[in-house]
Amino acid sequence: MRFEALERFAMQRRLFQNLTTCLIAAAAMLGPLSTSAADEPPDAVIQRLSNSVLDNIRSDKSLKAGDLSHVIALVDSKIMPNVNFRRMTASAIGPTWRQATPEQQARLQEEFKILLVRIYAGALAQVSDQTILIKPLRSAPDDKEVLVRTEVRGRGDPIQLDYRLEKTPGEGGGWKIYNLNVLGVWLVETYRSQFAREINNSGIDGLIKVLSERNKANVAKG
Amino acid sequence: MNVSWQWNLSRSVRRWVSLGLVLATCHGCASVPNPDPRDPLESFNRGVFTFNEGLDQAVFKPVATVYRDVTPRLVRAGVGNFLGNLDDAWSSVNSMLQGKLRHAMGNFFRFGVNSTIGIFGVFDVASEMQIQRHAEDFGQTLGRWGVGSGAYLVLPLFGPSTVRDAVALPVDSNGDLISHMDSIATRNGLRVLNVIDTRAGLLGVSSALDEVALDKYSFSRDAFLQRRRNAVYDGDPPEMDSVTDPVR
Numbered sequence: 001m002r003f004e005a006l007e008r009f010a011m012q013r014r015l016f017q018n019l020t021t022c023l024i025a026a027a028a029m030l031g032p033l034s035t036s037a038a039d040e041p042p043d044a045v046i047q048r049l050s051n052s053v054l055d056n057i058r059s060d061k062s063l064k065a066g067d068l069s070h071v072i073a074l075v076d077s078k079i080m081p082n083v084n085f086r087r088m089t090a091s092a093i094g095p096t097w098r099q100a101t102p103e104q105q106a107r108l109q110e111e112f113k114i115l116l117v118r119i120y121a122g123a124l125a126q127v128s129d130q131t132i133l134i135k136p137l138r139s140a141p142d143d144k145e146v147l148v149r150t151e152v153r154g155r156g157d158p159i160q161l162d163y164r165l166e167k168t169p170g171e172g173g174g175w176k177i178y179n180l181n182v183l184g185v186w187l188v189e190t191y192r193s194q195f196a197r198e199i200n201n202s203g204i205d206g207l208i209k210v211l212s213e214r215n216k217a218n219v220a221k222g
Numbered sequence: 223m224n225v226s227w228q229w230n231l232s233r234s235v236r237r238w239v240s241l242g243l244v245l246a247t248c249h250g251c252a253s254v255p256n257p258d259p260r261d262p263l264e265s266f267n268r269g270v271f272t273f274n275e276g277l278d279q280a281v282f283k284p285v286a287t288v289y290r291d292v293t294p295r296l297v298r299a300g301v302g303n304f305l306g307n308l309d310d311a312w313s314s315v316n317s318m319l320q321g322k323l324r325h326a327m328g329n330f331f332r333f334g335v336n337s338t339i340g341i342f343g344v345f346d347v348a349s350e351m352q353i354q355r356h357a358e359d360f361g362q363t364l365g366r367w368g369v370g371s372g373a374y375l376v377l378p379l380f381g382p383s384t385v386r387d388a389v390a391l392p393v394d395s396n397g398d399l400i401s402h403m404d405s406i407a408t409r410n411g412l413r414v415l416n417v418i419d420t421r422a423g424l425l426g427v428s429s430a431l432d433e434v435a436l437d438k439y440s441f442s443r444d445a446f447l448q449r450r451r452n453a454v455y456d457g458d459p460p461e462m463d464s465v466t467d468p469v470r
Contacts, residue, residue: 115434122430149457158354160457184452190444194436197256210436218433 039174042165043137045082046148048173050132053078057124071121079120084166084176085113091178092191093199100204108204111211116180116187118218123159123182133158143167146175160184238277239378260374260447267376271439274381278421283428286421300344301419305412307336307343309357312397316358320366322456325356356456360394361387365454374443382446 040048056074089109090097100108135149144167152159162181168174179188198207254264261267290298310333317326332348332355340347349355364386365371372385380391395401400412435441451459 119430119434122434160452184449184457185445186448189448190441191436193256193258193444194440197437197440200256214433214436221433 039169041137042139042146042175043134043148045165045173045175046150046163047132047134049079049082050134050150053124054130054132068118068121071124072117075117075121075124079177080113080117082173082176084168084178085109085116087166087178088112088116088188091188092195094192094196096196096199096204104204104208107208108211111208111215112191114215115211118215119182119187120180123161132161145178235379241273258443261443262373263375267374267443268439270376270378271442273378274376275438277379278428282417282421283425286418286425289418290422290425298419298422301415302423303336303340303346304343305416305419306346306355307333307340308399310336310355311399312394313356313358315397316360316363317356319363320358322356322358325358328353329356329358357453359387359390360397361390361450362454364390365450371447371450374447382442384447384450387450 053074056078057071060070060074086105086109089105089112092112093100093108097105130152133151133153135151137146137148139146146165148163148165150161150163152161160181160183163177164179164181165175166178168176179186181187195207198210202209254268258264293301310329314326314329314333317323317329332353333343335348335351335353336343336346339345361384369386371387375383375385375388377383377388377391383391400409400416403409403412431438431441
């Protein structure tokens with residue numbers, strides 16, 4: 001009896017092992033098609049994201065007309081899954097972040113995200129018939145944080161667009177954005193002094209209120 | 223008494239600047255809750271900033287908006303190219319002073335080609351030939367030579383600057399080809415056109431700023447200082463000591 005059970009167990013293990021091997025092989029074959037199975041180099045991640053957004057802007061007529069809400073929806077679906085918002089928000093808030101309750105942290109993250117999406121979408125809405133040039137990556141292969149520098153080229157002077165990414169193996173192609181630079185201006189740094197001032201004036205709840213009111217006003221304006 | 227309009231223009235400019243300085247000094251009496259080390263003159267600067275904003279809302283923004291709405295895009299592009307061409311000549315000199323020979327040659331080539339084939343710079347032929355502009359001014363030259371930017375300074379009328387760039391301003395206006403033109407009317411006319419063209423180009427940016435900046439003064443100061451540092455290092459500034467992330 002016991003012997004049979006053992007045999008059955010051994011067979012099941014073998015079956016399980018074979019199944020696992022099959023699954024791994026299948027995933028490896030599907031690797032290039034799925035975004036989360038394979039980890040890419042950071043500049044490939046940025047290339048893929050930028051191209052998909054630009055392609056969408058170029059082909060969609062309503063986006064070309066400058067309809068910001070559509071560009072915002074596009075940025076939300078394509079770019080935002082690859083952004084580490086918690087880190088961006090915490091970095092912009094500074095040491096006060098640790099004093100905030102989890103609910104406050106969640107609210108801050110949410111409101112700051114809406115603002116950032118608006119900034120990025122606004123910059124992209126100026127784009128038409130532009131191409132992205134990714135500059136050569138200057139980092140060691142085992143760096144956990146890298147800087148990817150790109151230029152949006154088309155009519156007029158090229159627009160500088162840089163990204164700081166951190167290594168997140170297995171998520172979003174292996175890299176997540178934690179800071180964004182538009183035309184030489186790092187957004188996290190720029191908001192640090194504004195947030196500090198607001199927190200000093202009216203505390204964390206005051207900052208949340210200001211942010212959410214601003215976001216509502218922007219949406220109302222269209 | 224027949225006083226020419228040019229004299230009146232420069233007199234009223236001086237009057238506005240003095241008014242601005244007076245208003246700013248009054249504001250300068252208040253102290254600031256969160257002093258920023260790069261901005262020791264923050265009270266003064268905020269005063270001038272408010273004054274400039276008022277002037278912008280009252281005069282520059284409406285004029286630039288009308289200019290943008292009334293003028294055909296091609297004409298505006300031509301004006302922009304013409305003024306940009308004049309800047310390229312001075313950029314070339316500054317690139318040379320900074321030892322950036324390739325950029326100097328590029329800027330000089332741009333100026334030469336655009337002024338001749340591009341008919342006095344109205345057509346930006348050089349950009350079609352893929353010769354990029356590398357804008358340089360004397361403030362950047364001083365920065366390259368190792369002069370620190372100094373305190374952040376908001377100038378009446380001229381807007382965000384630094385102590386170094388404010389000192390460089392007279393050199394820049396001397397190097398500007400517009401100053402070397404003979405007729406006072408042409409000089410002032412071109413200067414006014416320059417202001418309107420620049421402001422019209424920034425209309426999109428200023429409205430975006432209204433939407434996303436919580437504190438417009440702070441945002442424009444931080445953005446200006448970063449862009450300036452970026453420009454001195456041609457888009458590749460060395461890493462600054464960053465505040466450690468609280469999450470890490």
